[in-house]
Amino acid sequence: MTDIATHIDEAVLDAAIAWHLRQETMGAADWAAFTAWLEADATHARAYDAVSLADATRHPAAVPAIAANDDEAPVRWWRRGRGVALAAGALAAAIAGAVGLREAGLRSPAPVTIAATTPRAVTLGDGTRIALAAGARVEAGARSATLESGRATFRVTHDADHPFTVRAGAWEIQDVGTVFAVTHDSRGVDVSVTEGAVLFDPRDSRIALAAGDALSVLPGNRVIRSRVAPDQTRVLTFTGQPILIAAETIALVAGRDVRVDQRIAMTPFTGVIRLTGDTPRDMAHLARLTGMRVSNEGVGWIIAPSTDPAR
Numbered sequence: 210m211t212d213i214a215t216h217i218d219e220a221v222l223d224a225a226i227a228w229h230l231r232q233e234t235m236g237a238a239d240w241a242a243f244t245a246w247l248e249a250d251a252t253h254a255r256a257y258d259a260v261s262l263a264d265a266t267r268h269p270a271a272v273p274a275i276a277a278n279d280d281e282a283p284v285r286w287w288r289r290g291r292g293v294a295l296a297a298g299a300l301a302a303a304i305a306g307a308v309g310l311r312e313a314g315l316r317s318p319a320p321v322t323i324a325a326t327t328p329r330a331v332t333l334g335d336g337t338r339i340a341l342a343a344g345a346r347v348e349a350g351a352r353s354a355t356l357e358s359g360r361a362t363f364r365v366t367h368d369a370d371h372p373f374t375v376r377a378g379a380w381e382i383q384d385v386g387t388v389f390a391v392t393h394d395s396r397g398v399d400v401s402v403t404e405g406a407v408l409f410d411p412r413d414s415r416i417a418l419a420a421g422d423a424l425s426v427l428p429g430n431r432v433i434r435s436r437v438a439p440d441q442t443r444v445l446t447f448t449g450q451p452i453l454i455a456a457e458t459i460a461l462v463a464g465r466d467v468r469v470d471q472r473i474a475m476t477p478f479t480g481v482i483r484l485t486g487d488t489p490r491d492m493a494h495l496a497r498l499t500g501m502r503v504s505n506e507g508v509g510w511i512i513a514p515s516t517d518p519a520r
Contacts, residue, residue, distance in 0.1 A: 217256050225256035257332065320350035325359070336366040337373060360464070362390040367405075374411075380426060383411040389418075396461040397427045401437050425458050433458045443484040451475045452499060455482065456512055459495070463488060466509025473501065473514055 228243050247253050323331055325341035332338050333349055341347060345359025352368070354361075356377045365373045367386035375382045377393035377400075387405025392398065400409060401423035409416040409424055416432075418424055423443065425433040431454065436444040443462050447455050453474040460467040463484055480498040484491050492510055496503040502515045 218252065221250075221252055221256045222260075225253065225260045228257060229260045320348045320355075322346070322348045335368070335373075338364040340364075356391050356393045358394055360390060360392040362388065362403075364388045365405075380410055381412065383408040387420075392461065392464070394461075394464075396457065397425060399423070399425045399461050401443070403437065423462075425461050427454070427457050427461065435462075438483075445482040445484065447478050447480060447482070449477045449479055452478045452501070452512060455495075459484065459491075463491070468509060468511045470511065470513040473512070 224246070228246065231239065247257060323329075323339075323341065324346045325343060327343050328341065330338060330340045331349070333351075335352065339347060339349065339354065340362040342360040345361050346357040347361055348355040348357060352371045353374045353376070354363070356375060363373070363375060363384070365384040365387055367373075367384060373384040375384075375391055377391050377398045380398050382389070382391060382400055385406040385408060387407055388403040389405075389407050390399075390401050390403070392400075400407065400418060402418045402420050404420050406417060406419045409418055416424065421437050423435045423437050425435065427433065433445070433454070435446065435458075438444055445455070445458055445462070451474060453469050455478050456467045456469045459465070459482065463486075465488055478499060482491070482495060482498065488510075489505075492503045492505070495501075495512070499512065500515055502513045504511060504513070
């Protein structure tokens with residue numbers, strides 16, 4: 210290894226490799242433990258950055274998305290049948306060169322496309338970390354990323370002279386030193402800020418979003434502002450907007466299909482909706498707020514008049 214690589218303690222490096230290899234199978238508790246490990250010591254983050262960069266440097270090609278009913282495992286640059294020890298050894302061998310690239314401040318000249326079949330995290334050459342939800346697809350380059358689909362959270366290494374930008378569809382989000390999440394799918398674009406601030410649509414409307422702010426853009430460029438509570442609950446406030454708008458916003462933020470019976474689509478709704486991540490609970494709360502019947506029809510949720518005959 211180079212002198213730079215030897216500055217990383219071997220035990221810390223081994224732990225970083227182990228975390229990297231586990232990411233495709235980690236649950237919520239594992240992710241919390243991983244985050245705690247990263248934040249416990251700056252050396253941990255540096256080691257993990259080196260491991261991630263080594264992986265990306267060796268295999269910059271796009272990872273193909275695999276259908277949910279496909280039994281074939283995602284193709285990685287190691288073979289699981291040969292054991293984790295072989296994978297760890299190969300990754301460790303690649304780290305010396307990768308760390309040298311990162312310390313020298315070099316950047317990959319070409320964007321890299323990452324398609325996450327399961328939740329995973331990647332670290333860019335500048336230290337920016339991107340956590341992708343299952344199904345997300347991102348093209349990442351030097352100081353920029355394009356979220357082609359799905360949800361991703363960005364922990365950006367701030368550089369005032371070279372701001373990091375994320376493009377989602379027709380919209381652009383510019384970092385002002387921050388941690389923020391972006392969702393992009395057929396329902397629209399959603400941005401929520403956990404730390405720092407971003408500029409949404411910096412070339413035109415320049416909407417500033419600070420920590421705790423969120424914004425949803427529905428089809429037709431309809432913009433809905435909302436808040437992120439300290440417990441990460443999403444707080445949506447409506448004052449007389451049609452129920453259809455509330456439903457479309459909930460669908461985008463929650464990542465669920467929510468439809469409205471056309472007979473009540475334009476009914477004004479005023480109230481505060483809290484999306485906790487527990488969809489049945491959130492939908493029951495919505496039913497109480499609206500006085501409507503909210504039911505799961507198998508292919509998604511539907512909001513209908515409460516007087517509808519039972520089926």
